[in-house]
Amino acid sequence: xxxxxxxNARKSYGAVDVLHGxxxxxxxxxxxxxxxxxxxxxxxxxxxIAGLEDITSGDISIAGNVVNDLQPKDRDIAMVFQSYxxxxxxxVAENMSYALTLRKTAKEKIADAITNVAxxxxxxxxxxxxxxxxxxGQRQRVAMGRAIVRKxxxxxxxxxxxxxxxxxxxxxxxxxxKLHRRLGATSVYVTHDQIEAMTMADRxxxxxxxxxxxxxxPVEIYDHPANIxxxxxxxxxxxxxxxxxxETKDDNGSDGAGICLSDGSLVPVLHAQGATxxxxxxxxxxxxxxxxxxxxxxxxxxxxxxxxxxGLSTLVHATLADKPIKIFTMDRPDYAVDSTIxxxxxxxxxxVFDTKSELRLPxxxxxxxxxxx
Amino acid sequence: MTLTGxxxxxxxxxxxxxxxxxxxxxxxxxxxxxWLLKVSVTPNDILYTEGVRMWPSRTTxxxxxxxxxxxxFPHYFxxxxxxxxxxxxxxxxxxxxxxYAFSRFAFRGKVIIVALMLITQMxxxxxxxxxxxxxxxxLGLTDSLTGLIIVYTAFNVPFATxxxxxxxxxxxxxxEEAAMIDGNTRFEAFRAIILPxxxxxxxxxxxxxxxxxxxxxxxxxxxxxxxxxxxxxxGLLSFVSKFSVDFGQMMAxxxxxxxxxxxxxxLIQRYLVQGLTAGAVKG
Ligand SMILES: Nc1ncnc2c1ncn2[C@@H]1O[C@H](COP(=O)(O)OP(=O)(O)OP(=O)(O)O)[C@@H](O)[C@H]1O
Ligand SMILES: [Mg+2]
Numbered sequence: 001x002x003x004x005x006x007x008n009a010r011k012s013y014g015a016v017d018v019l020h021g022x023x024x025x026x027x028x029x030x031x032x033x034x035x036x037x038x039x040x041x042x043x044x045x046x047x048x049i050a051g052l053e054d055i056t057s058g059d060i061s062i063a064g065n066v067v068n069d070l071q072p073k074d075r076d077i078a079m080v081f082q083s084y085x086x087x088x089x090x091x092v093a094e095n096m097s098y099a100l101t102l103r104k105t106a107k108e109k110i111a112d113a114i115t116n117v118a119x120x121x122x123x124x125x126x127x128x129x130x131x132x133x134x135x136x137g138q139r140q141r142v143a144m145g146r147a148i149v150r151k152x153x154x155x156x157x158x159x160x161x162x163x164x165x166x167x168x169x170x171x172x173x174x175x176x177x178k179l180h181r182r183l184g185a186t187s188v189y190v191t192h193d194q195i196e197a198m199t200m201a202d203r204x205x206x207x208x209x210x211x212x213x214x215x216x217x218p219v220e221i222y223d224h225p226a227n228i229x230x231x232x233x234x235x236x237x238x239x240x241x242x243x244x245x246x247e248t249k250d251d252n253g254s255d256g257a258g259i260c261l262s263d264g265s266l267v268p269v270l271h272a273q274g275a276t277x278x279x280x281x282x283x284x285x286x287x288x289x290x291x292x293x294x295x296x297x298x299x300x301x302x303x304x305x306x307x308x309x310x311g312l313s314t315l316v317h318a319t320l321a322d323k324p325i326k327i328f329t330m331d332r333p334d335y336a337v338d339s340t341i342x343x344x345x346x347x348x349x350x351x352v353f354d355t356k357s358e359l360r361l362p363x364x365x366x367x368x369x370x371x372x373x
Numbered sequence: 374m375t376l377t378g379x380x381x382x383x384x385x386x387x388x389x390x391x392x393x394x395x396x397x398x399x400x401x402x403x404x405x406x407x408w409l410l411k412v413s414v415t416p417n418d419i420l421y422t423e424g425v426r427m428w429p430s431r432t433t434x435x436x437x438x439x440x441x442x443x444x445x446f447p448h449y450f451x452x453x454x455x456x457x458x459x460x461x462x463x464x465x466x467x468x469x470x471x472x473y474a475f476s477r478f479a480f481r482g483k484v485i486i487v488a489l490m491l492i493t494q495m496x497x498x499x500x501x502x503x504x505x506x507x508x509x510x511x512l513g514l515t516d517s518l519t520g521l522i523i524v525y526t527a528f529n530v531p532f533a534t535x536x537x538x539x540x541x542x543x544x545x546x547x548x549e550e551a552a553m554i555d556g557n558t559r560f561e562a563f564r565a566i567i568l569p570x571x572x573x574x575x576x577x578x579x580x581x582x583x584x585x586x587x588x589x590x591x592x593x594x595x596x597x598x599x600x601x602x603x604x605x606x607x608g609l610l611s612f613v614s615k616f617s618v619d620f621g622q623m624m625a626x627x628x629x630x631x632x633x634x635x636x637x638x639x640l641i642q643r644y645l646v647q648g649l650t651a652g653a654v655k656g
Contacts, residue, residue, distance in 0.1 A: 050550075050554060051553075051554075052550050052553070052554075071553070071558065072550070072553045072554045073553055073554065073555070073556045073557060073558065075554075077554065078554065079550075079551070079554050081547045081550070081551060083545055083547045085545065085547035085548050085550065085551040086551075087548065087551075087552070087566055088548075088570060089569050089570060098552070098555050098556075099555035099556050102555060102556035102557065103556060146551075146555075150555075
């Protein structure tokens with residue numbers, strides 16, 4: 001197992017810049033999830049670590065050695081592909097033992113390793129089958145098995161679960177996590193699914209347009225998103241954004257600040273670092289940080305658009321200051337569509353973003369975010 | 374029920390006409406071959422006297438014995454086997470490597486190379502005979518099997534390359550990337566993973582080139598003048614003399630010439646069907 005350091009790595013295809021200077025240090029044994037919308041360069045970065053894609057500039061090191069010019073086979077990494085990429089003309093056992101055979105491992109050792117891994121992954125009965133005769137979930141396991149029999153320096157995963165149905169995906173998510181705990185292997189996992197990112201990662205790397213937006217633990221990223229992109233990308237149902245201006249009564253922090261919405265209503269917020277009065281600001285509120293209140297005086301009026309029962313909870317879609325918002329509640333509300341409700345925002349939990357730079361302006365009470373990537 | 378009765382009649386009609394059409398096509402395609410066979414076993418003396426009959430009243434193997442023992446035909450035949458076999462093998466190796474490069478790599482000048490290869494396919498061959506003769510003569514490659522092999526290979530490589538490329542395109546590049554991560558170099562991955570999966574394509578290419586070289590007449594006639602380097606299509610012409618055509622012997626030779634092609638396709642048939650359908654589905 002090994003650490004991976006990426007220093008100012010860039011990638012261009014001709015004139016098209018795909019990655020703009022990526023800096024990332026992955027420590028030994030860490031489970032890193034690269035997450036971001038389609039086309040943001042996650043796969044490209046992963047393939048650069050694997051050696052399948054040239055590095056335009058910058059350095060990538062594995063276990064302290066710069067690997068820029070090493071062939072994939074000399075980097076001692078294993079990769080699980082979205083398509084699984086099982087060799088169709090080989091049996092499950094042959095697929096899993098291929099890498100060991102190439103390394104001239106002794107036959108008995110290979111057999112032991114295969115039996116062991118097949119046991120862990122529940123593939124023992126399928127060893128003689130061809131990939132064609134396996135279900136999607138079984139193929140996925142074989143692909144995992146092929147990676148883990150090798151005991152490589154690091155595991156790379158490129159959306160390995162995206163071809164599975166929801167239930168199987170959930171199950172594999174837990175299994176991969178358990179496997180990671182058991183093997184303690186440095187892992188880089190690419191996904192565009194923020195739930196996978198939240199549930200699996202030690203640290204999430206949120207990417208957008210070839211730039212790392214934020215690196216942090218799932219909770220850090222969820223509770224303290226660095227900017228509007230991260231705030232909107234992580235979390236489901238997504239955060240509500242309401243544009244307005246930042247207003248204060250008194251700048252020393254003793255008295256309130258608020259975001260004045262387009263209809264003139266004021267949502268109180270904590271004083272924000274670096275915010276100036278009257279500046280364009282966006283209020284960010286997660287659905288669970290908006291509550292429906294019965295007292296008309298203590299909330300803002302909103303119009304109900306839709307009630308969406310989700311089992312555990314209910315999602316109320318409403319319109320506030322001409323903007324659609326979603327409200328999460330554990331109650332079972334039965335408001336009629338178009339009826340008026342009153343909502344209040346959890347002042348401690350909502351975020352203020354600079355509308356122009358899209359950066360979050362943290363409350364002055366919050367210590368500076370620790371830079372520990 | 375009337376409904377099912379109705380549909381089953383329609384179904385029968387549908388399949389009936391379906392098979393009828395296939396049968397008509399097969400008869401149309403195979404009739405010349407049948408005629409070839411028929412004439413080859415017809416004794417010379419009744420060839421013209423019996424009129425048009427589906428099968429002669431007497432049959433004989435004389436034409437075959439003559440062709441095999443008295444004529445130069447076995448020699449032409451061997452020449453053809455050498456030329457067609459070598460051309461097929463060499464062309465397929467070149468086409469596989471080139472097709473793989475076209476399928477997998479982006480490189481400078483790729484478009485130009487593809488364009489050049491397409492252009493070579495646009496000229497009528499007749500136009501090229503004189504220049505090619507001019508090129509080959511000083512090299513001592515006219516009147517030689519090697520010269521024929523070189524010319525055939527050159528003419529077949531472009532199409533064979535595009536054919537192979539389409540087969541490689543049908544194989545996900547994840548596969549060799551997985552192999553490269555597993556410990557192969559790119560070439561090892563090509564040989565151990567990609568090539569076995571492209572066997573149908575290799576078979577199709579071999580078959581295509583072999584047949585093309587086997588039946589080529591124009592260059593074989595123009596570039597070769599001696600008996601010793603003649604291939605069988607040229608040999609067939611030797612049954613045509615100034616005053617008569619020995620149809621029986623010519624047909625017997627023709628039937629014999631069919632044998633290697635048939636054998637060859639029998640061998641690769643399994644891969645070929647697989648390959649053509651696989652290509653068709655994946656598009
Ligand atoms: N060969 C190429 N030439 C030019 N641009 C490319 C090439 N390969 C990828 N790109 C571009 O690089 C960008 C990043 O691609 P990449 O595959 O890394 O995205 P991704 O984040 O993995 O997306 P997804 O979630 O859809 O897999 C995309 O905008 C893509 O168009
Ligand atoms: Mg991708």
